[in-house]
Amino acid sequence: MCRWMAYTGAPLLVEDLLYVPENSLVVQSLHARLGVEPTNGDGFGVGWYGEQHEPGLYRSIEPAWNDRNLRELASHLSSHLVLAHVRASTGTPVQQTNCHPFRHGRWMWVHNGAIAGFRDAKRELTLAVDPALFPDIEGSTDSELFFFLALTFGLEEDPPAAVARAVGLIEDVGRRHGTQFPLQMTVATTDGETLWAFRYSSEGRSRSLFHSTDVSTLRAQYPSNPVLHRLSDDARVVVSEPLGGLRGAWREVPEGTCVRIGHGREELYPFAPIALEPVQ
Structure with a gap:
């Protein structure tokens, strides 16, 4: 399916995130170790926060390992919060508007996984998007539609509840169309200040997801590692x-978990879908 990463902490060169690590995201674009597919070459994207109100985006249909502009950008750009994603399409076209991260205002979103039976459920899910948000949908992926459902259900006010309601709707619609396990997801979303990540699947067998541990402890354990000395204590x-x-x-x-990261602290909470009440 896909691979993604999210960084928050003191400003850091994007190169240190995408290229320097042993198993960097660019390496994973060609040789993923834990993904369903080892190759994620159907485009990529990087989103970052800087001086502007909205985050910046660079997205391309080129494979990440083959994009010289990405290498150039990454060696000059630094940010306190970065989302990056390498794509393996689950059937929708390889086009720039289908590359993650997706953006709406200050919010960004990346997704690994799929809405099963999306072709059958697409119309009903699309009609559930707030009409005021609908014109901003640019691509054709289930991932972007998932993002706009979360926005519809209040992502900007309460991200965990909004994502839970979006998942509840996706599962309800999918099962009514005969899909036993409608959703597979790891998701990251952020407003540039707080980062939320989710691991969940209808089947209870979600794609892999990890978070880093305390940097100061690692620095003491590995004093000669140069990357750790470029990270701030609050980096995650x-x-x-x-x-x-x-x-x-x-x-x-863990399976069925929401991770909230802000100000150098991470908190883990149980995550489960919220079923929507039927319209009277």
Whole structure:
């Protein structure tokens, strides 16, 4: 399916996230170790927060390992919060508007997974999007539609509840169309200040997801590692699969979990769909 990573902390060169680690996201685009497919070459995207109100985006249908502009950008751009994604299409076209991250205002979103039976459920799910938001949908992926459903259900006010309601709707619609396990997801979303990540699937067998441990502890354990000395104590990374093999550097996010990261702290909460009340 896909691989993604999210970074929050003191400003860091994007190169240190996408290229320097042993199992960097660019490496994963060609040789993913824990993904369904080892190759994620159907485009990529990087989103970051800087001086402007809205985050910046660079998306391309080129494979990440083959894009010289990405390498150039990454060696000059630094940010305190970065989302990056390498895509393996589940059937929708390889086009720039289908590359993650997706953006709406200050919010960004990346997704690994799929809405099963999307062709049958697409019309009903699309009609559930707030009419005021609908014109902003640019692509044709289930991932972008999922994002706009979460926005419809209040992502900007209460991200965990909004995502839970969107998942509840997707599962309800999917099962009414005969799909036993409608959703597979790991998701990251952010407003540029707080990062939320989710691991869930209807089947209870979600794609891999990990978060980094305390940087100061790792720095004491590995004093000669240069990357750790470029990270601030409040730096945190959430990834589809670990970026390297340092012992103790990564913890697996449990099944059915929401991770909230802000101001150098991560908090984990149980996550479950919220069923929508039927319209009277």
